[in-house]
Amino acid sequence: MIKQDLKSLEEKSIYIIREAKLKFNNVAALWSMGKDSTTMLALTRKAFLGKVPFPVIHIDNSIDFPETYKFRQDLAKKWHLNLIVARSEIKPDLVGSACCGKNKPETLKKVMKEHGFDALIVSIRRDEHGIRSKERYMSPRDKEFRWDFKNQPAELWDDYSSKLDTAGHVRVHPLLDWNEIDIWRYIKQENIPMNPLYFSRNGYRYRSLGCTHCTIPIKSGAKNVSEIIKELETTKTEERSGRSMDKENEYVMQRLREFGYM
């Protein structure tokens, strides 16, 4: 991968976010209170003179970390976010891909239908997972949220696929080109507020955040953003090594994304 500087990554992301706002009638963004979606919101604020001009959705299955809830509460107030908390019903068979593959997409479908959103900004990155590298900047989903990854239009000369052929919606991915260390460097540069779970306490920190039952911390002494950047410069461990669903089998993420997972 060609190493890109933060300025060009920022410019491209802001361009994509502005394009989404311009091309679609009713845009929303997903916010998990993690580093990527919080960075996406910071980029959105930069794109729209300090405001986030569309609703921000949190799919809440009610067993997120208390620190995550506190972060949501504080930042939503500070950044004046139009926050939609979509409560995902707690069900048995919650663990790993069943939770992310059924419960969360079902809740998202419901909230998208209720509000009539035709575009959804999602903060995935290509370097996170093999299947995410198949994504486009603007990627259509059918009304069942299905993603036909084998049949995607090319995106040449910034001509993004924004036309909806079905009654579905378009996923917008402004952070596709970023990698994990770019995100942390940008967080440092822009002094973006961050979920405290990312920082080490008692020798552990969370590198990738999900719900309490499917996320485990990694051993790390990185107590601030600079130390995280330093750690990432030398680590050989995968970012999502603490996420249980990624370990179920090689194609689980492909299946999840095909059927609507974020």
Add this chain to the structure above:
Amino acid sequence: MSNIEKLTEALRRTPNDKNWKSFSKNLKKSGIEYYKIIFANEGKLNRMQDITKSIVELYDSKYRLITTVPLFIKTGKKVDGATSYLIGLSVLNGDQK
């Protein structure tokens, strides 16, 4: 019996919204600073009992176990997670013995 013990008892008997609110208000006053979630069935939440049998251990600033409470809140027949009632606490990772 201390106030937090009474509130814990009430929560164990009836983990409803009202009892969770009372418990949540008294968390900081009772010196609780950390939480640790212990999932039943080693985190494989396959049945509703795996959720309703999961607990939260609550510790003070010196990592002494103060009490344990259920992880869930019950409203009629509906079961939800209760971690939002623990806002203000920090997760306890690793061995702090």
